[in-house]
Amino acid sequence: MIESKPLIAMIHAVPAAHRIAHEAFAQEFPQATVWNVLDDRLLVDANAAGGLTDALRRRMLRLIGHVLDGGAQGLLLTCSSYGEVVDTARALWDVPVLKSDESMFKAALAGPYRRVAVVASVPPAVPAAVAQLEALIPAVRPNRPVDIVTALSEDAAGATDPATAARHLAEALQAADGTDVDAVLLAQYSLTPARDALAALLGVPVLDGAGAAARELRGLLLPAEQPAAPAPAVTP
Structure with a gap:
């Protein structure tokens, strides 16, 4: 059974994503306990290599394994460049793992x-x-x-x-x-x-x-408390 304050891990490649995702979860999924993990070389090293290498994929999988072994009940990768690693993670762990977008x-x-x-x-x-x-x-x-x-x-x-x-x-x-x-x-x-x-x-x-991910994880982990999704921001 999912606890009333589920532990959600977020893996970030840039510090700015940490703040933005944290604010989104505070607004859209305040019941969650958020665990932030930052590796600020992930994007730099991917850019230098011209894309993801096998070594970088393994590195991200180790980070994912770290937070899931630590008890995370849901995971969000906030870096879109590493989204493909999520497919592997889903095959390895039976926990909701979301790509950034x-x-x-x-x-x-x-x-x-x-x-x-x-x-x-x-x-x-x-x-x-x-x-x-x-x-x-x-x-x-x-x-x-x-x-x-x-x-x-x-x-x-x-x-x-x-x-x-x-x-x-x-x-x-x-x-x-x-x-x-x-x-x-x-x-x-x-x-x-x-x-x-x-x-x-x-x-x-x-x-x-960020906001969309928070709403989806809330719906998956606390479906009884899921409100209707708000409309996207648009100019009047």
Whole structure:
């Protein structure tokens, strides 16, 4: 039986994701006890190697094993670049293990959106996010096509405030012919602070992964207490 305050582990590759995910769980899943594990070389080493290597996959699996052996009843990987390791973890452990943006993608595909944009500020996040989104289409949305646009703004990674990050992302979307999308999906937790400002610039819903993941884990572990999911943020 799941305890009333389930232990949820989160493995982070960047410090900013720790704060953002923690805030999302405090709002969406306050019953959870959160355990944060940070390896701030995960993304740096993946970038240097040009992607995930076998050694990096094994390293992530060791971290996953560490928290699950420590009693975690649910796990969220907040780095999209390591999402593929979750498939292996699910085969090894009988505990809910979520990829960073999986819940957000499922919510987007279940919605009415016909054209969506995936935006990021670091190059590895783009193909990793698109791969996750496309892999979910047959199960979540088999009979309705969806057009996916991608936009990368490395300038957004260096922005000093959310409004500036949002402006850089909007400019990247414009350059990618993505201004006529029905929704925007943030491929990194570090972009979450720019969500509302980007929605204001574009006038469409902007979805983030942290809140969606918190809601899904709450529904899996405390189904009797699961409220209706709130609508995504959008400009009035």
